[in-house]
Amino acid sequence: MTKEEAINIIKDKLSVNLKEAANIIDKAVAGGEITPDDNFDDWIEKRFLPNLVFIDEKGYSLMCIDALKILSKTAPTDYGSSRQRDLGQLWADMTRGYLGEYAFSLFLKNRWGITAKLGHEVGELKDYLPMDIHQIKEPQAEYRSPRLKIGIKAVKWNGIWFDISGDQFNHSDIHVLVKVGTGRDHLFAFFKKISVFKDKILKVGQEVGSLSEEEAEKLYQDLPSFTPISAYICGFVPKDAAYKNLSYTGSKGRLHYTIKSWNGPINPGDLDRIKEKESIPGEIKFEGIGKFAHDKGYLFNAGSLLWKEEDWASVRNKL
Numbered sequence: 001m002t003k004e005e006a007i008n009i010i011k012d013k014l015s016v017n018l019k020e021a022a023n024i025i026d027k028a029v030a031g032g033e034i035t036p037d038d039n040f041d042d043w044i045e046k047r048f049l050p051n052l053v054f055i056d057e058k059g060y061s062l063m064c065i066d067a068l069k070i071l072s073k074t075a076p077t078d079y080g081s082s083r084q085r086d087l088g089q090l091w092a093d094m095t096r097g098y099l100g101e102y103a104f105s106l107f108l109k110n111r112w113g114i115t116a117k118l119g120h121e122v123g124e125l126k127d128y129l130p131m132d133i134h135q136i137k138e139p140q141a142e143y144r145s146p147r148l149k150i151g152i153k154a155v156k157w158n159g160i161w162f163d164i165s166g167d168q169f170n171h172s173d174i175h176v177l178v179k180v181g182t183g184r185d186h187l188f189a190f191f192k193k194i195s196v197f198k199d200k201i202l203k204v205g206q207e208v209g210s211l212s213e214e215e216a217e218k219l220y221q222d223l224p225s226f227t228p229i230s231a232y233i234c235g236f237v238p239k240d241a242a243y244k245n246l247s248y249t250g251s252k253g254r255l256h257y258t259i260k261s262w263n264g265p266i267n268p269g270d271l272d273r274i275k276e277k278e279s280i281p282g283e284i285k286f287e288g289i290g291k292f293a294h295d296k297g298y299l300f301n302a303g304s305l306l307w308k309e310e311d312w313a314s315v316r317n318k319l
Helices: 003-014 018-030 040-051 057-069 087-112 186-193 196-207 213-222 270-277 309-318
Strands: 052-055 115-118 133-137 150-156 161-165 174-180 229-238 248-252 257-266 284-286 297-301
Touching: 003 018, 003 040, 018 040, 040 052, 040 229, 052 057, 052 087, 057 087, 057 186, 087 115, 087 133, 087 150, 087 174, 087 186, 087 229, 087 309, 150 161, 161 174, 186 196, 196 213, 229 309, 257 270, 270 284
Parallel strands: 150 174, 257 284
Antiparallel strands: 052 229, 115 133, 161 297, 174 229, 248 257, 257 297
16 A cells, blocks of 8 residues: 555545645654555555544533633643643643543444443542542443553643653553644534524624625635544553663764654663763654653653553453
8 A cells, every 4th residue: 555545545535635644644644654664555454444533523522621621720831831821722622632531432343342431520629630430330340440440641633642640651551642633723613513603602703784785694604614524543551561761763863863762761861861872963752752851750752652452451351
């Protein structure tokens, strides 16, 4: 399978344009999911398509409202940085995170018939941080607590790094990375779907004289339309694996060094150690992102995650 053929499969499967499909492939390559020794057939048929789910309007509505419930109790800063987010951006970001958790619940249902309850109740954050899956129900059984504490992180399609800051890594038994197909306009598309714009905002615009009927209709047509949200369960990492320090690979330029992969802990001073080890006169950067907002925790590129059938079977057996 050529790259172009893989792009067309993604385009048709996800109902995206060629540019978006090509970006998904390029990020899979940049993250190490596809290596020079691999072919696109293996990634498409064995990794991508079997771990792909779609979230419908009902699922999106549930996660959007769940995020709204705890919006006022959430700090407006990005985790690990001082950047302030307005309420709309915070809501959109929290919804995306919840969609990642919902996507994993669909994965459990599709693969093993397991129904999962997510930990979205309003309560103390410390009670919910380690476990995004709070209860599970196997076929012909009652709900129970899972035997594994599962943490789930959602990133956009262009995400190539799984970044777990501080001591979060030790709070869960496994950490799952989900790529969610939400752009910057997913809330707007949802609002259009439930007629917030047509029946409210654009109607008010006409009433106050700032919009003609034709202008309102054009604005409405130009707004993004809601479609099922695609999500790719990229893989997971276990807490109890034997990780090594400075588990990186990269490439040296004339001045700078670009880290391409990482598989384990990251600590203060690590980049200085790499700079000295590799004899770099310039900067140490990470592929696609430059730098992270923190230098303590665990870091993995998407290509280092576990994802094969036997890997997921080990999770199922312990769940």
